[in-house]
Amino acid sequence: MIEYDKDAIVPPYITEYLRGKTVHDDAFLHSLEKYAEENSVPIAEPETARLLSVLCRAVKPKKILEVGCAIGYSAIVMAKAVGEECEIATLECNEDMVRIARENIKTAGYAEKISVIEADAKDYLSYIDEDEVFDVIFLDGPKAHYIYMLDECVRLLKKGGIIVTDNVLYKGMTADDNHVVRRKITIVKRLRRYVDMLMEHRELETAILPLGDGVTISVKI
Numbered sequence: 062m063i064e065y066d067k068d069a070i071v072p073p074y075i076t077e078y079l080r081g082k083t084v085h086d087d088a089f090l091h092s093l094e095k096y097a098e099e100n101s102v103p104i105a106e107p108e109t110a111r112l113l114s115v116l117c118r119a120v121k122p123k124k125i126l127e128v129g130c131a132i133g134y135s136a137i138v139m140a141k142a143v144g145e146e147c148e149i150a151t152l153e154c155n156e157d158m159v160r161i162a163r164e165n166i167k168t169a170g171y172a173e174k175i176s177v178i179e180a181d182a183k184d185y186l187s188y189i190d191e192d193e194v195f196d197v198i199f200l201d202g203p204k205a206h207y208i209y210m211l212d213e214c215v216r217l218l219k220k221g222g223i224i225v226t227d228n229v230l231y232k233g234m235t236a237d238d239n240h241v242v243r244r245k246i247t248i249v250k251r252l253r254r255y256v257d258m259l260m261e262h263r264e265l266e267t268a269i270l271p272l273g274d275g276v277t278i279s280v281k282i
């Protein structure tokens with residue numbers, strides 16, 4: 062067994078290069094990145110945030126669903142990249158995060174565009190009764206439960222829409238037993254199953270990217 066290594070996905074010099082290139086000048090987003098680092102709140106890595114922004118500009122979604130809002134960082138990144146008419150619903154089960162996210166979203170000027178819904182995503186997805194309503198679904202919440210959420214996400218996704226899932230390589234543990242730390246074994250097994258489900262799904266075509274902590278992009282065909 063090797064030590065749990067936060068930079069295991071790609072060599073540190075590649076990460077350093079990507080981070081050096083993936084810069085932005087949004088002072089408010091910088092303040093959220095600093096807050097997240099100081100308070101150990103996991104938010105999308107800079108390369109992943111940029112990918113989300115690029116995908117949103119390309120897809121031009123009218124409706125986005127996010128699972129896992131935390132302090133609202135990735136929701137604000139997506140809000141900046143989409144058109145006036147796009148609505149974003151973001152699910153978060155931690156009430157402190159919900160409060161902070163709502164404040165941040167208001168400060169960023171996106172209170173009309175982004176709704177933070179306090180809910181357990183595992184239950185909430187099945188309560189959304191319309192099919193094919195979202196153009197983009199960003200899964201960045203409870204990794205061990207993605208296997209139970211996938212069918213609902215596919216049901217809720219429009220044809221041609223995308224599901225983006227973060228942390229699928231989980232510090233390299235998904236790809237290689239030698240990287241697995243014992244206390245993470247259940248999550249790793251479920252993430253492996255989740256990746257298999259994506260790759261074998263008849264309604265999805267999926268690419269796996271070794272970016273950030275590992276990202277999949279799945280299009281509904």
Ligand SMILES: C[S@@+](CC[C@H](N)C(=O)[O-])C[C@H]1O[C@@H](n2cnc3c(N)ncnc32)[C@H](O)[C@@H]1O
Binds near residue numbers: 152153154
């Ligand atoms: C990685 S963070 C989200 C980061 C955010 N997407 C960003 O990049 O700014 C994951 C969040 O998912 C939330 N979460 C975990 N399980 C959840 C569940 N079952 N339903 C809703 N939210 C959940 C956690 O409380 C945490 O705030």
